[in-house]
Structure formats: C-alpha cells, structure tokens
Amino acid sequence: MQIRNTLPQLRSYNISPRLLFAAGLVALFVAIPLGYIFFRAITGGEEVWLRLLQTRIWKLLGNTLLLAVTVTGGATLVGVTMSFLTERTDLPGRNLFRWMLAMPLAIPAYIGGIVHLTLLRPRGGFIPQLLESWFGLPIPTPSPLGFGGAAFILTLFMFPYVYLLSGAAFRSLNASLEEASRTFGRNNWQTLWEVTLPALRPGITAGALLVALDVLAEYGTVALLRYETFSSAIFVQLSGRYDRSAAAVLSGVLIVIAVIILWGELRLQGQARFTQMDSQWRPAPTLPLKKWKVPAFLLVLLVVFSSLLVPVIVLAAWSVQALLDPATLASIMRSGSQTFGNYITNSLWASALAAVIAVLLSLPVALLSVRYPNKLTQAISRFCQVGYAIPGVVIALSLVLIVNRYLPFLYATPLIVVMAYVLRHMPQAIRSSESALNQLSPSMEEASRTLGRTSIQTIFQVILPLIVPGLLAGAGLVFLTSLKELPATLLLRPAGFDTLAVRVWIWASEGFYIQAAPAALLLILASAGPLYFLLRREQIFR
C-alpha cells in the first residue's frame, strides 16, 4: 500500500475568498444556536442562578460526572478487552464476533434500556418472575433503575465506539514494534503493557472521549431508568415546567463540560494517526489463549449476548406477538391520524435530508481546512465540530428560543427537526469529508491545474469524483445518528410528526412494550443497513 510520506504542500497563493465565505457561513450557522444559549444562560437572571446553585446544579453536576466517568471507564475496559480478544488472540469465531461487537451501534441505548428494564424490573420483570416461579419465593435481583442500571445500559451500548477505534489501532500497529520489544527481553504480556497499549493510547482515548460526550448528551436511557443528569433535567424544565431561563442556565453549564471534553478529543485527533500503516506494515501475530480460551470465549459471548442478541431476540419475539394479536396490530398501524407508514417515512426523509444538508455544508469547511491549513481554517473546522458537544436537548432549547423570537414561520414545522439533526451531527460529516480529502494527494489537483482546469473545474472533475465514497460515509453516519435521535425530536416536532424513535419512546413510556417492539426492531434494521456499509470501510472488516 502506498502512503504519501510528504505533508501536503502549503499553498502560498491566497485562500479562495469564495471558499472562505462559504465556510464562514457554515460556521455562523453553527455559532448562532450555541452563542444564543450562552447569551441566555449568562443573562438568565441572578435569582435563577442563585436558586439553581443552591438547589440543583451541584447535585446534577455530581450525578452527570459520576455517570460519565463510570460509563467511560466501563466502555473503555469492555471495548479494549473485546478488541484485544478479537484482533490479537486466537479466540474462536472472532471474525463473526468482530461484526457482532460493532452492531450494538445500530441499537439506540434507550431501546436496549427498555428491553433490559422489562427483563429485570424488580416487580413484574421477566427474570424475577421466572426465578420466583422456579424457587417458589422472590429472589432479590439487581435493579436496573437508578445509577447502576444507567451505567450498565450505557456501557453496554456505547462500548463499540472504543471497540472500533482501539480495534483499528490494534490492527494498524506494525508487528515490528512488538518484535522490537521482544528482542529487548520483554515477554508477550510485558510487551502488551509496556509497548502495545501505550502505543494505542491515542486511539483508545479518542474513543473514550466520544463515549463521554455521548453520555453527557444521553436523554432516553437516563429518563427511562430515572437517573437525573443535566440532559434529563433540562428536558424536564423545557417540556414540563416550561422554565426556559432555568433550562438555559443548566444548558450553559452542560456545554462548558462538554466543550472541555471535545477540546481534548480534537487535540487527540491528530495524534491518533501515529499508528497509521506504512508500506512496511505486517500484521502482528495472534497470541494463543491456551487455557484462557473458554473463559475468553464466554466473556465475549456474554457481551454480545447482552448488547446485541437479547435486545434483538426480545424485540423480535414481541413483534411476532404484536403482529399476531389483531387489536395490538390495529393500534400499531394507526394512532390518531398517523399510520405506521407515516412514522417510517417521517424518520427516513428527515434523516436523509439532514444527511444531505450536513454533507453539503461540510464541503467548504473541509476543503478549506485540508487544502489551506492555517490557524484560521483549523479554527473554523473545529468550531463547526462543536455540535458534538451540544446535547440534543440543548440544541432543541436553543432552536425553540431562536425560532420563537426570530423565525416564527419555522416553528412547529418538521424543518426545525431537520435543522437540529444537521447542527448536532454535522461534525461527523466534516470529519468524513476531511479524511477523504486528506487521502487525496495535492498533486492530483495540481496535475489537473497544469492540464488546463480552473480551480472550480478541478473540484467538480477531479476532487468530487474521488471523494464520493468518503462523502457517502459521512452521509451514512449522519443518517444513522439522526434516525436514532430522540430528545431534540421529542421537543421540536410539530404535533403529529412522529418518527419511529419518538413512537417507540411514547409507547414504551406508556408501558406498551409489545406495541413498541415492531417500530424498535424496524429502527434497528434501518440503522443496521448504513452501519454495515460504514463498517465495511473500516480496516478491521476488510
């Protein structure tokens, strides 16, 4: 494989003003909601701040950080262990496990939470009932509610981020690095601890920080399992008590935490590349597990079982049950004026439109930051990625406030939902576009210029055709995450605009799990398609 060993040459002629203007507009689009929330938080009023500082903020801060740290730690532990076992050992069935460990990304954590909750609920849960009928008396089981349950569920459905990033890092590590360590007298285990894991640290940390950001933004799971964090508190303020000042203040605090984490993640992005493959790359040999083979296999099976098989099997069983029962089926197919087909089309077109817009907006930003790398263009690119750090509830709050005041014609239209998706998920499109452009040698453009094409013609005739796969990947990611999005959709959707995610949530929160199952299963299947396509691009699935 051929890798460019020279950095892209810095262009010395001036940045195209058209491109700078376009990228600036995108940055402005991102800046307005964020800036507005800060503005509202700061001008929220002294008494709101004082009241919240005395009553809510410290408790919420403690809850949120405790959950974020626990889940990040748990997901890192599970993710790295899984990637080590599937990438570097002779674990039986590792080719299949590799896929099964990544697939939970298609399952929204709150859907996983719903399934596990019904199975484990203290009273009336499937497993406690089963145990009681076996033993004739109630057996205490761990409750899935509260901190423990939230940490368990979120770890279970977020570890794939760490798994994928650390798996790619394991894969790209050159065998010679470990061989060198062996020649200096380290055995396999010493090499793992002293050389391999430290070398993978940037990749692992990047995955861990993504998990942390996701935990901060998570609404569905914590609300379902009744554990209060900033996100769920803001949601309550917004939907229930309608105290927008308090919501803005809480949002301001939450964004500060998230931006700090995002800043760390952005700094790591560059470093994570130091494990890149070069032409001398050879895969490291696998370690024989020997007597650990069975325990390791059972461990991986347990993870796959609880994060993928249990939710899918339970939802499938419920779906069959729902489809066989005419009354349930009727209530699924039609509720009010909405039919099941509406939920599907709403989900699909809103997510697809968000994906297209996000990719289009990402192009000028990525072109600018990759082809004219300097402080200003890097700053624009990073600024446009700030959506990662803004939880869905906060984006919803900010759009509600802005649209109500300045763009009332947008209020209560599906477009505002699409706008929230774009704002929140554009960073993924920007990263995909940037990495696609980074793989394109600048000499490709220069060749086109010396062969008589202007810079605009070069973009359309050379650059775009070559980065289409990267753009599609970005669009796929945005589509996938928008499909699963819950809190912003709940808060912003006009009456009657139900997506699959919203419908699952409403049915489940009313206790109609059987009714929710077909929609949940469909949501997972719809996410699995783009996810499969995205995973095929990853090194470890080639």
Added chain:
Amino acid sequence: MNALELRNVTKKFASAAMPAVNDVSLTLRPGEILALVGPSGCGKTTTLRMIAGLERPDSGSLHIKGQVVASREYFTPPEQRGVGMVFQDHALFPHLTVFENVKFGLKGQPAAIARETTQGMLKLVGLENFGERYPHQLSGGERQRVALARALAPRPVLVLMDEPFSSLDADLRHEVREQVRGILKAMSATAVFVTHDQEEALFMGDRLAVFQSGRLEQVGVPEEIFHDSATRFVAEFMGDSDFLPGVVKENGIETELGLIPQKINLPIDSTVEIALRSDDVNFDQANPANALVLARFFRGAYYQYRLRLSSGKLIHAFKPHTKTIQPGTSVHAYLSAGHDLTVFQNGVSVGE
C-alpha cells in the same frame, strides 16, 4: 527567443527563516533539457513549482516564451501557462482510465482529434494497448510513462518533471529514464527536470543547474559542472571530491603530496584547496611513505582505497582490482591526474 527565463526570482515561505529560492536567474533554450539538481531542501522543487504556477514568487519575474507569467504585478494561473507537469507520485487520476488520463489535458479539441492524439501519445510511450486499464492496474514504470504521455499530450511549451523516477526501483529507473530522454528528444520538448541524484542529472540534462540553500551555485553542461566546478560545493556534491589544502608558490601550489605545477593567479602564500577525485590520486609502496591505507572498498572493476595522509587528511584513490593492498599498509601517495585540477579559494573556483 528563450523558452523560459527566470529573473532574480525569490520565494520565502512564511514558516521558514531563509528564502527557499534566493535570487535565481536562469534561461532555457527551446528543445533543451535542464536538470535542477541539489540536496533536499535546496530550492529546486520550489523553483519548478513556481515555473508551473503552483507557487508565486515573492520577487523577480518568470517568462515563458517571452511572455511574463509571474512578476510583482502579474500572475498567470497554472491552467493558463501551457506547461505539462510530471509529478513525483505521478498523480494519475485513479477514477479515470489510462486513455482518459492522457486525454484529460486535451479539453477543447474536437473529440476525434483528441482521441487520435491520445492514441498517438500512448503509442509513443509504448502503452497503446493499455488505454482501458486503470492506474492501479499498472506497474510503476507504466505509470511513469502514462504520466509523461499525459503531460506531453497537449503539446506543452514546457515539460516540468519533479523527481519523476524516485518512486521506481533502481534497475527500472535506469531503463525508464533512458526511454524518457528518448521521448523528450523525439518530440523536441523543452523540459525542466528536478532530481537530487547527481548521476541522473548528468545523464538527463543537456545542461545542469546546481542548487544549494536556495541559491543557484552553477549552470552549465555536464562536463563543465563535473570537471570545472564553480564552487567547492558543486565539486563535492557532483563528484565526491576530496579537498587537499595547498599554498600558492611561484611555480605552482605546494601541497602535502608535493608541488603541483599549475599556474594560478593569486598572490604568493595564499592558501587554497585543490579538489581531488579518486582517479586523480595514485599510490605505491615506494619510500618515503606519506600515507596509511585505512580501508579498501570493492567497486567491481576496481578498488577504491581510503588513505590517511600524515596530516590526518583523508583522500581516496582508485586502483585496478588485479592487486590488493591490505588496510594498515604504509604507502607513498602521489597525484596522477594528467590534467589541471580545480582550485578553490574560500569555496569559489579560481581559474588560471
């Protein structure tokens, strides 16, 4: 009219303390191949990129066929300069076939003529049956020739080549460069060629321009560069020279290896350096010994010996491989050039 002229061209990158190209002036006649040669970071590639229009000079001016293409006031973008460029990584468009790659620069010509020209170019580089393939299906040497065909197809006024052979294996490189020189000459193309390999520069260039630290050290035909280096750097870079200190005397230059009877226009007692190549030095085992054999290198047809003179100065000498002399032997070294040697004072050549 000159095909290309650079007048006092200077280019400094914002991130660097020193100019990448410093006050360089050059001319190129039609049909000539000019090799820009120097160590990495010497400014040769930046010079080439300024000619292509991929960089803009800070000062000075560039003229192609007498037309100014870059100066303080004017800047012609690369697509309007009519130059063809062969890139170091070839930069073939992976989404286009070989045929489409070569045709890419023929935009605006009638389709039939463009097809014919493309087919003709592919034939010239010996790839007429490869048109339907994609770049990734080609070997390194084939890619190299497609890149050349693509650059030549629009009949550019100037062909620019940036280390075009550096991605090829050593044996293939020799074969391809001979083909490329043949093709360029067959088309009477005017070309500027960048390389860090002095041997390649001597082979490819009708003339050579030797760069160091952004400055042009010497321009000349290969023989001139090799045998009559203008500076100590050129002698060292182009021909692995050793430098023997000497003092100017009335009837020649006094050195550790005896008096060199070579007239020189410098005051008596000036200190100079004489460039010595391995074929200028010989030794035998006669007395008195003035050098010690430090090492012997097998070079195929001959041995190269490294000698340490009594002063500690190291010089090198060739000898036939029919007789071997062991390292550690004390020997008597002497000059056997049979021609005038190049003499430098303060790094600059001083002729007679």
